Amino acid sequence: MAREIRTIGVLTSGGDAPGMNAAIRAVARASAYYNIKCVGFYRGYQGMIEGDHCVLNARSVRNIISTGGTILKSARSKEFMTYEGRKKAADKLSEIGVDALVLIGGDGTFRGGQTFSEEFNIPVIGVPGTIDNDIAGTNFTIGYDTALNTVISAIDKIRDTASSHNRLFFIEVMGRDAGFIALNSGVGAGAEEILIPEEDLGLDRLLESLRRSKRSGKSSSIVVVSEGDKIGKNVYELADYVTENLPNYDVRVTVLGHMQRGGSPSCFDRTLASRLCVKAVELLLDGEKNVMVGILNNEIKATSFEEGLKEEHGINKELLRISDILST
Amino acid sequence: MAREIRTIGVLTSGGDAPGMNAAIRAVARASAYYNIKCVGFYRGYQGMIEGDHCVLNARSVRNIISTGGTILKSARSKEFMTYEGRKKAADKLSEIGVDALVLIGGDGTFRGGQTFSEEFNIPVIGVPGTIDNDIAGTNFTIGYDTALNTVISAIDKIRDTASSHNRLFFIEVMGRDAGFIALNSGVGAGAEEILIPEEDLGLDRLLESLRRSKRSGKSSSIVVVSEGDKIGKNVYELADYVTENLPNYDVRVTVLGHMQRGGSPSCFDRTLASRLCVKAVELLLDGEKNVMVGILNNEIKATSFEEGLKEEHGINKELLRISDILST
Amino acid sequence: MAREIRTIGVLTSGGDAPGMNAAIRAVARASAYYNIKCVGFYRGYQGMIEGDHCVLNARSVRNIISTGGTILKSARSKEFMTYEGRKKAADKLSEIGVDALVLIGGDGTFRGGQTFSEEFNIPVIGVPGTIDNDIAGTNFTIGYDTALNTVISAIDKIRDTASSHNRLFFIEVMGRDAGFIALNSGVGAGAEEILIPEEDLGLDRLLESLRRSKRSGKSSSIVVVSEGDKIGKNVYELADYVTENLPNYDVRVTVLGHMQRGGSPSCFDRTLASRLCVKAVELLLDGEKNVMVGILNNEIKATSFEEGLKEEHGINKELLRISDILST
Amino acid sequence: MAREIRTIGVLTSGGDAPGMNAAIRAVARASAYYNIKCVGFYRGYQGMIEGDHCVLNARSVRNIISTGGTILKSARSKEFMTYEGRKKAADKLSEIGVDALVLIGGDGTFRGGQTFSEEFNIPVIGVPGTIDNDIAGTNFTIGYDTALNTVISAIDKIRDTASSHNRLFFIEVMGRDAGFIALNSGVGAGAEEILIPEEDLGLDRLLESLRRSKRSGKSSSIVVVSEGDKIGKNVYELADYVTENLPNYDVRVTVLGHMQRGGSPSCFDRTLASRLCVKAVELLLDGEKNVMVGILNNEIKATSFEEGLKEEHGINKELLRISDILST
Structure with missing residues (x-):
């Protein structure tokens, strides 16, 4: 299947987070490295529905690794929550010739992507980008x-x-x-x-x-x-x-x-975004789909959306104890 | 009169501002340089009333030039607004042997200091330290x-x-x-x-x-x-x-x-605080009193409290015009 | 003469300085505000010689006020030091239809601009952008x-x-x-x-x-x-x-x-750049030429290049004295 | 054995690293929380040899969590590399009444501490504080x-x-x-x-x-x-x-x-230092000795010095590959 992917689409969705640009850059550069085309959609799923996109080559993402926000902008799309909306999006993808998607966002983004992927058989990989760090399939989310x-x-x-x-x-x-x-x-x-x-x-x-x-x-x-x-x-x-x-x-x-x-992302978030998104592109090229990538015990790993979203990513109760001791 | 000053007191009063520590350091170091003693009062005028003080030698202010807040703490003192309060403060000063004061703060601080100085014949110099920049006798206040x-x-x-x-x-x-x-x-x-x-x-x-x-x-x-x-x-x-x-x-x-x-003061605020406070100590040693120091047209100058406080320090209306043009 | 100016060119030259982008933005926005066209030349005078330029409308400079470096890039041009080089540049200007120039840079930039202006009768205004602060016609240069x-x-x-x-x-x-x-x-x-x-x-x-x-x-x-x-x-x-x-x-x-x-410019440098460049555009529209703008005693003023460059902008010897006292 | 520990000594040694103060604070606060005394030695092992120390109660470490450097200063001690030096240090410890040590530093610090502990039967716990991140017993060192x-x-x-x-x-x-x-x-x-x-x-x-x-x-x-x-x-x-x-x-x-x-430590380094040092104190109170604490797969764990130091902490070769791809 891998050989079928010639164009990857990328979007940022939900609340924006520092490091989203580093993630977009990594998707674009990894695509260029593997000689496939990369297309960015503006304003998350909404831009996909409207076909609002741009081509991202290796040079279009120059010097964005250090910037806050997202050059692709982000939004929440009500239309994408309907089947009609998702149908429009799928039509736009085939119109533009996008074979697979990298979705940068939080749990809402992943759920939407999962449904979309199952309905229209389009491979998607989720990359956790949110400051809230509340996703089970990764120890750290980009921006946190x-x-x-x-x-x-x-x-x-x-x-x-x-x-x-x-x-x-x-x-x-x-x-x-x-x-x-x-x-x-x-x-x-x-x-x-x-x-x-x-x-x-x-x-x-x-x-x-x-x-x-x-x-x-x-x-x-x-x-x-x-x-x-x-x-x-x-x-x-x-x-x-x-x-x-x-x-x-x-x-x-x-x-x-x-x-x-906002703000320029930390080194941790930049390298995390870089590693996750190179992996996301490589997974797509390997024929993988409907998983999220995450960092678990310092290794980049894929987790099914079910797994990555279902369980509570419990907070570290030890830290409450530490806080009690240190506020002595 | 100058020769009579053997101990200078310093305090910070009103809302705190970044650079107040750089100012305290400059008062302490300039005092050491001129071989006079320096005493710091805690919590502004209230500490003076209570005699809550410390000796500040050249080493006690090491490494504070870069720190926010004020090591002498700041407060607003209701008691100092009464004659009784100020009398107590004056008594404490003669008890401790403080001959003159450097007052770091805003317009309220200066007004209190002016009254106090006139009532008890104690030389005071005001140093403008407030983020609000609203004092006529200086183009820039420390912290702004x-x-x-x-x-x-x-x-x-x-x-x-x-x-x-x-x-x-x-x-x-x-x-x-x-x-x-x-x-x-x-x-x-x-x-x-x-x-x-x-x-x-x-x-x-x-x-x-x-x-x-x-x-x-x-x-x-x-x-x-x-x-x-x-x-x-x-x-x-x-x-x-x-x-x-x-x-x-x-x-x-x-x-x-x-x-x-809060926050570490900018270079501008650190050098401004340094220049103003060296001048404040030198003015006291020269027998000056009841003035504020300020930076006017890039020079450190003394202004009487009347002058320094009376007129509106008008905002720069040109900037509103600039803002209109640039938000085109 | 003022009415003749329909297109202003802008360039950055010499060592780059934080705030140059804020300056470019202000030239572009002020031009848009006064309904004239703005053109940016890349790599200083060299880009002018080569005709390497872009149109700068109000939106092309969005979000650059906070960024370091210069979107127009900077360079030193040997060719512009020759008459032939300057002739080429003048030809390019009339080809593109540029009527006047705003030159952002240091003393070298200004000297080149002055010669150019006199030789080809093109109004130029210099804006001091250099971290070195070594220009007599201004108390502060952009970037310092x-x-x-x-x-x-x-x-x-x-x-x-x-x-x-x-x-x-x-x-x-x-x-x-x-x-x-x-x-x-x-x-x-x-x-x-x-x-x-x-x-x-x-x-x-x-x-x-x-x-x-x-x-x-x-x-x-x-x-x-x-x-x-x-x-x-x-x-x-x-x-x-x-x-x-x-x-x-x-x-x-x-x-x-x-x-x-490098680095994101301070508030001081951003407002300075904004004020100087609005003034530069307005001076050109008023028929002024061959001057630099500067901030002198907190006011934006024009100074002839002769005046602005000839005398030493002496350092503040008082600061050496302050340093001696404070390193006690 | 745990009940025998009434006083813990702490020191920073080797190259300093941001977060060392957060670590010192955590040792002092955890000691206070568990009602034991805490003593800080200046300039690493050299201060221990000279008995150069201070008492650290909960209030002595106020507001240092955000500061760079180390309030206990750091140094490399040649004398401690000799048996005579270490003997002096052990004598000082019993003189002052210190029962156990928390050693904040890198591999050199740990090796010295291990020898010392074995020779004089004094429980020590190593806390990895170095910007180099080159210690096998932890995924991350404080300061990195x-x-x-x-x-x-x-x-x-x-x-x-x-x-x-x-x-x-x-x-x-x-x-x-x-x-x-x-x-x-x-x-x-x-x-x-x-x-x-x-x-x-x-x-x-x-x-x-x-x-x-x-x-x-x-x-x-x-x-x-x-x-x-x-x-x-x-x-x-x-x-x-x-x-x-x-x-x-x-x-x-x-x-x-x-x-x-230098510089104010990141949130990551502050929480890491806090967690490691609370653990270090608790391990000592539990009778543990001659181990280092580290963060391994997001959990705080103790590792013997042999284990923690012996093997190479290999760099992540994957990052070189990522870098190649992203510099496309």
């Missing part, structure tokens, strides 16, 4: 490491002013369903407390922890809060609650927001 | 340049994701009474529109500007909003208003918040 | 501020390891004929000694200063050396000399090199 | 990830100017015996060629690769060279050789040097 560095760099700055004024800061980071960013950046930033969706600390324990923190001589504190934390209050409500209950605290809130999605 | 770089670095990251998703972002930056940060970072970040306290753009013109922006082919837009913008809506209300009136825009909000106060 | 931040960020890192190992580092920074970078970054990085082309410290005083530094309790030291320092030894010879004469020092050398020319 | 980011950030800047001038840059990175930094940063920076100690590319193949690179339309090139590359020429000789043989190249050299050892 960069997002962590962006977060701790912001918290380091906030720590400067927190320390100068003896303040308590609640800092909300991304992660609606998964606490990976909060947990790792919280440990990395030396946060006094970390609130994540996977674990309900409880308001009482939070207050107790803050009181203990003050008793132990800390003059300022940082609490990192995941968007979807379990306590069931948003970060402003949390801050109000603490202000009411610990009146001698000077509480402030920062919501880091979308800057976590 | 760093804050601008922090802001544009954050907006660059947001631009990555804005471009990837064709979104409109409202980004709130600091500046309750002054639009310096918004105006300069807005030009530096290539914002499509800038809203500042000094100029009422008006909601209609904002909408018109955004429509024009889209017509001209821009697929994403950044609007930089000063905390105290004139339109009279906070940034979330603004975003809602635009969403209602321009329904085909995908609008997002980021409030940059306190990270703007 | 960014280069300073790059240098101090590198020295901060080196300071970490110097402090950890009690070492003496010689760090060479750019500046063959001018010590601006060394002097300002030296003060900003808290260097113990600064060696610049404009001032001969002498080897004996250097040794004495290092001995004094150690006596005063410093365990590590940084000496910032300008490429063209007056002592007449290169940085490796200096290090050897010190190793021989101060045997109990553990001496290391770092030559920072070309990284000083 | 940060060094990679420092390197690619420098190369990104150099790429700006290389692209602007169509130049070929040779960039030397650290790694005398191991090509980890060169290989990973080379892939991350999109280098055209990577020269490492483990693989002899050969001068002919280098020239051929550069020629091919030019033929394929690349106008600038980056070659990343490990200090100890196999070709047997230093980076300046390499550049000269290429200049002679490819005369139409404009070749430049940058030696990145010691800045690779």
